[in-house]
Amino acid sequence: MAVPLQAKCTPSPITNNIPTNHHPSILRVTCLITTTTTSHPNSVKLVVVNPPLSSDPTLQSTWTHRFWVATGCTTVLVSFAKSIIGGFASHLWLEPALAGFSGYMLADLGSGVYHWAVDNYGDESTPLVGTHVEDSQDHHKSPWTITRRQFANNLHFLARTTTLTVLPLDLAFSDHVVHGFVSAFAFCVLFCPQFHAWAHGTKSKLPPLAVVLQDTGLLVSRTQHMNHHRKPYNNNYCVVSGAWNKVLDGSKVFEALEMVLYFKLGVRPRSWTEPHSE
Numbered sequence: 495m496a497v498p499l500q501a502k503c504t505p506s507p508i509t510n511n512i513p514t515n516h517h518p519s520i521l522r523v524t525c526l527i528t529t530t531t532t533s534h535p536n537s538v539k540l541v542v543v544n545p546p547l548s549s550d551p552t553l554q555s556t557w558t559h560r561f562w563v564a565t566g567c568t569t570v571l572v573s574f575a576k577s578i579i580g581g582f583a584s585h586l587w588l589e590p591a592l593a594g595f596s597g598y599m600l601a602d603l604g605s606g607v608y609h610w611a612v613d614n615y616g617d618e619s620t621p622l623v624g625t626h627v628e629d630s631q632d633h634h635k636s637p638w639t640i641t642r643r644q645f646a647n648n649l650h651f652l653a654r655t656t657t658l659t660v661l662p663l664d665l666a667f668s669d670h671v672v673h674g675f676v677s678a679f680a681f682c683v684l685f686c687p688q689f690h691a692w693a694h695g696t697k698s699k700l701p702p703l704a705v706v707l708q709d710t711g712l713l714v715s716r717t718q719h720m721n722h723h724r725k726p727y728n729n730n731y732c733v734v735s736g737a738w739n740k741v742l743d744g745s746k747v748f749e750a751l752e753m754v755l756y757f758k759l760g761v762r763p764r765s766w767t768e769p770h771s772e
């Protein structure tokens with residue numbers, strides 16, 4: 495039997511967990527849906543949060559963002575070219591290939607360690623990484639926002655870091671094995687926010703290549719990363735390939751580090767104070 499529904503919706507601005515200056519266009523629409531059958535009176539409260547409008551300036555790319563992404567990509571390409579040219583000159587391909595694989599694996603491990611650190615320690619006033627600490631908390635509150643960020647907006651911070659790190663290495667070294675490692679590591683670090691955004695994407699809306707890379711395990715899968723987004727957000731921290739997640743979570747490395755920091759410094763990680771998902 496069809497059950498008629500009555501819906502009463504009240505839009506109101508979100509003020510409790512997302513700063514309105516960051517997301518001025520977000521409205522929370524609370525709908526109270528009530529069935530009208532007398533035999534099974536039932537009441538369901540739905541909370542629907544509208545996605546931010548694409549016009550939100552905090553999610554859009556600026557020319558400064560694009561500049562850093564362009565310079566970051568250029569320095570990585572120069573490093574990769576030095577590795578390839580050195581391979582042709584020396585006919586040695588195994589060493590730079592292994593160095594590149596090491597860079598790819600180390601970038602995944604680094605992404606997990608950094609993600610664990612900013613998720614659990616510090617606040618917005620922490621030197622150098624305060625913005626990332628704040629961003630990680632915002633990301634847990636509204637994970638879909640990363641899919642609305644424009645490309646350069648999402649990548650510019652790590653692109654700037656990549657530029658300032660890889661440019662001196664491009665100028666100082668010509669060893670093709672070194673550049674095999676540097677180019678792979680820097681590429682994964684620079685594009686890490688994009689891999690993370692794809693992990694939040696809807697399969698049907700992702701580029702086919704991204705889906706293939708996720709399904710083959712070369713990039714972190716959507717399922718694996720969704721497990722991170724369950725309170726208390728204390729697992730699956732790696733967001734490049736996710737290859738290290740099983741190792742790190744299985745061996746409880748982060749839990750051991752948290753205990754050491756607590757007993758040595760008296761600092762509690764944020765994951766200890768988060769309620770668990772039901």
Ligand SMILES: [Zn+2]
Pocket residue numbers: 609613630634722727
């Ligand atoms: Zn997190």
Ligand SMILES: [Zn+2]
Pocket residue numbers: 633637690694719723
């Ligand atoms: Zn995420």
